[in-house]
Amino acid sequence: MSYAKEELLAVTIARLIGDARHVAVGAASPIPAMAVFLLREKNHGIPRVSLLQKRSGNPFTEGSRELFDLAGQGRIDVFFLGGAQIDGEANINLVETEGKRFPGSFGSAFMYFAAGKTILFREEHSPRVLVKKVDFVSAPGWSPPDVERRGGPAALLTGKALFLWQKDQHRFRLESVHPDSSAEDVRANTGFDYDAPATAPRTAAPTSEELDLIRGPVARVIAENYPGFAKRVWAL
Amino acid sequence: MNLPSNQTRHLAGPEALAREIPDGACIGLPPDYSPVAMEVVRALVRRGAKDLKLIGVPVLGLCADILIGAGCVREVETSAVTLGEAGLAPRFTEAAESKRLRIVDATCPMIHTGLQATEKGVPFMPLRGVLGSDLVKHHPDWKTIDNPYAPGDPILLAKAIVPDVALFHARWADAAGNVWVGRRGELATIAHASKACYVSYEELKPGDMLEDELLAPGCIGSVYVTAVAPAPRGAWPLGVPGAYGIDDAHLMHYARLAKTAAGFRQYLDEFVFKTVAA
Numbered sequence: 001m002s003y004a005k006e007e008l009l010a011v012t013i014a015r016l017i018g019d020a021r022h023v024a025v026g027a028a029s030p031i032p033a034m035a036v037f038l039l040r041e042k043n044h045g046i047p048r049v050s051l052l053q054k055r056s057g058n059p060f061t062e063g064s065r066e067l068f069d070l071a072g073q074g075r076i077d078v079f080f081l082g083g084a085q086i087d088g089e090a091n092i093n094l095v096e097t098e099g100k101r102f103p104g105s106f107g108s109a110f111m112y113f114a115a116g117k118t119i120l121f122r123e124e125h126s127p128r129v130l131v132k133k134v135d136f137v138s139a140p141g142w143s144p145p146d147v148e149r150r151g152g153p154a155a156l157l158t159g160k161a162l163f164l165w166q167k168d169q170h171r172f173r174l175e176s177v178h179p180d181s182s183a184e185d186v187r188a189n190t191g192f193d194y195d196a197p198a199t200a201p202r203t204a205a206p207t208s209e210e211l212d213l214i215r216g217p218v219a220r221v222i223a224e225n226y227p228g229f230a231k232r233v234w235a236l
Numbered sequence: 237m238n239l240p241s242n243q244t245r246h247l248a249g250p251e252a253l254a255r256e257i258p259d260g261a262c263i264g265l266p267p268d269y270s271p272v273a274m275e276v277v278r279a280l281v282r283r284g285a286k287d288l289k290l291i292g293v294p295v296l297g298l299c300a301d302i303l304i305g306a307g308c309v310r311e312v313e314t315s316a317v318t319l320g321e322a323g324l325a326p327r328f329t330e331a332a333e334s335k336r337l338r339i340v341d342a343t344c345p346m347i348h349t350g351l352q353a354t355e356k357g358v359p360f361m362p363l364r365g366v367l368g369s370d371l372v373k374h375h376p377d378w379k380t381i382d383n384p385y386a387p388g389d390p391i392l393l394a395k396a397i398v399p400d401v402a403l404f405h406a407r408w409a410d411a412a413g414n415v416w417v418g419r420r421g422e423l424a425t426i427a428h429a430s431k432a433c434y435v436s437y438e439e440l441k442p443g444d445m446l447e448d449e450l451l452a453p454g455c456i457g458s459v460y461v462t463a464v465a466p467a468p469r470g471a472w473p474l475g476v477p478g479a480y481g482i483d484d485a486h487l488m489h490y491a492r493l494a495k496t497a498a499g500f501r502q503y504l505d506e507f508v509f510k511t512v513a514a
Contacts, residue, residue: 027320053269053320063421064267064294065352068345072364094316095341095370101332103324104316105371106295107344113365138343140368146388147367228321 003206005159006233007214008178009123010034011206012162016119016155020047020077024067024115026106027053030226032080032121037218038210047077051225068107071114074150079115081108082122085134088192089170090120090141090153093134105138112139117154125158125181127191142170161186162203163194171195176203237398239354239431244413244458247465253434254279256463257401260310262289264351264399264426268297268320268474268482271405271420273436275470278508281306291399292317293351293422294344298474298487301325302508304337305500313340315347321484322491327500341371346378348422350397354429360393367392402430405471406456406464407479409437412444413458416451418477427460436467438479 013035017023025033036049050059052067060066070076083092084102092112094105112118122129143149153165156172160181163172174196177183183200206214215234223230230236247253253276257263266272277299280288285308290300292314300317303309305327317328331337345363353361360379367390372378383389404423406415415435417423427433433456445451473483473490493499 058419061419061421063419063423063425064270064344065348065421065425068348072345096332099333101329103318104295104314104341105343105369106316109343109369109371110345110363110365137368137370143368147390148364 001208001211003211004233005178005180006031006034007206007211008203009121009157009159010038010214011210012157012203013119013121014038014210015204016157017047017078020116022048022050022076023078024050024052024071024076026080029080029121030222030229032119033225034214034218034222037221038213041213041217050076054225068110068114071111074114074116076114077116079111079118080121081112081118081139082120083129083134083138085129085131086120086122086156087131087134087141088172088194090156090165090172091134091137092120092139092141093136094138095136097135108139112152113143113149114151116151118151120153120156121158122156123159125160125186125189127189130158130189131191132193141165142167160189161200166195169195174200176201178203179205240462241459242413242433242462244461245463246413247463249465250275250279250436250467250470251282253403253436253463253465254283254285256432256434257285257403259286260288261400262291263401263403264291264293264397264430265296265299266293266404266420266422266426267295268299270422271407271417271471271476272297272299272474273403273405273434273467273470274299274472274474275467276403276405276434276436277302280308281504281508284308290314291397292347293426294342294347296328297325298490301327301494302504304328304331305494306504306508309337311338311340313342313347315342315344319487319491322487324491326491326494330497340375342375343369343371346371346392346394347397348425350377350394351425351429353394353396354398355425358396360395362391362393364391397429399426399430400432402426402433404435405467405476406435406437407476408439408441408445409435409464410441410443410445412446413461413464414445414455415461415464416441416445416454417456418454420477424456427456432462433460435461435464436470437464438468438470438476440466
């Protein structure tokens with residue numbers, strides 16, 4: 001069964017989320033949102049999902065502060081972050097590089113510590129994005145032992161590959177390569193060094209059961225919140 | 237420091253509110269998804285406001301981009317400036333890249349924490365996380381201390397943030413000077429922490445909303461509110477939850493025009509200067 005790249009990325013994220021109870025999804029993140037709604041279809045409404053950008057029916061009653069307060073208490077298990085740059089130590093940069101200004105760090109410097117685990121997600125996989133060392137650390141990938149830190153990176157997913165974070169080595173390890181790429185292609189387009197197995201496996205394709213759910217109930221809920229995206233992927 | 241206890245004044249409209257906000261003021265502003273007093277922002281541009289410092293609680297959007305483009309702003313402190321789905325904020329980006337704007341980069345919960353310290357009347361408040369971010373190196377008001385209760389545990393402090401002015405839009409104001417903002421708690425935080433609070437509103441309700449048990453929890457009490465003024469559809473092209481939504485097509489139009497200084501001028505002529513009835 002053929003599938004879209006977005007569908008492959010969503011099922012990969014769903015596997016990374018695993019059995020989390022509460023996942024928060026930030027603005028402009030339709031693929032992570034697809035992953036969470038797929039899990040909810042499979043697991044009878046688990047995990048709880050908080051869509052932060054939702055214009056009506058937003059889950060919070062105390063204003064924008066509440067997300068950070070409840071993350072600080074340990075009530076958010078999984079969060080997503082991206083970066084204009086991401087480096088081999090999982091530092092992310094959302095501020096500036098080579099005279100070019102980006103919007104800013106948002107809540108990253110806090111959420112990267114407070115959420116149980118963070119999935120780094122950036123579709124563009126190029127030496128421009130995946131750099132040896134970020135030009136500005138919006139949020140650090142790891143902290144010295146005396147700094148209290150509940151969570152941190154779990155994985156880095158791009159349009160070419162999935163890397164898992166090795167907490168003790170402060171390094172990524174190539175976990176799998178997507179079908180339209182190769183281990184050589186990934187190496188050539190990654191600006192930082194990482195560990196890799198002798199032969200990297202292919203990223204597991206969505207099952208037909210997953211695709212049925214994605215194109216049915218998941219697509220309908222995504223279309224409500226991300227109409228432009230749903231139109232592009234499913235012509236909805 | 238003493239913050240005032242107000243007898244709310246009822247003013248004629250957005251221009252009157254804009255006249256109360258002096259040049260050089262430090263203004264606390266909500267993000268685009270929380271009602272922004274856009275008509276007052278346009279009135280600030282019309283009156284040629286200068287040297288403003290904007291604080292994004294916790295981020296800034298369209299109103300900051302317009303004020304920056306119009307030359308009203310000296311400095312911003314914010315966790316981000318973004319037009320959301322419409323992309324980068326073009327006038328902010330241009331001013332930042334040409335170094336014509338002082339930017340103090342923050343992260344959302346540190347802004348909330350600094351304002352919450354002021355709400356409590358204490359000089360600072362701690363927050364977990366953030367340590368190791370370059371934000372800590374560059375921010376003038378953040379300090380790391382050792383946890384006095386458990387030494388060997390570094391923790392970051394946010395200095396109390398005291399904006400001169402809170403400025404936002406509300407669904408309702410009432411005759412008593414209370415304003416209703418529903419669940420938009422960041423507006424209450426800004427109002428509580430600021431030396432003055434100016435609110436434009438959609439509709440005036442008679443009486444006192446604090447006597448209504450269903451409305452009272454969504455209200456900011458008049459003790460915090462310096463002055464209010466009517467501005468129907470005053471958040472446009474942004475929205476007021478439950479009343480009208482964000483005008484996405486207009487935001488896209490703005491994002492395209494404001495990519496150049498000339499396009500931005502054209503936008504101001506059409507949507508800021510031309511609409512004024514004086």
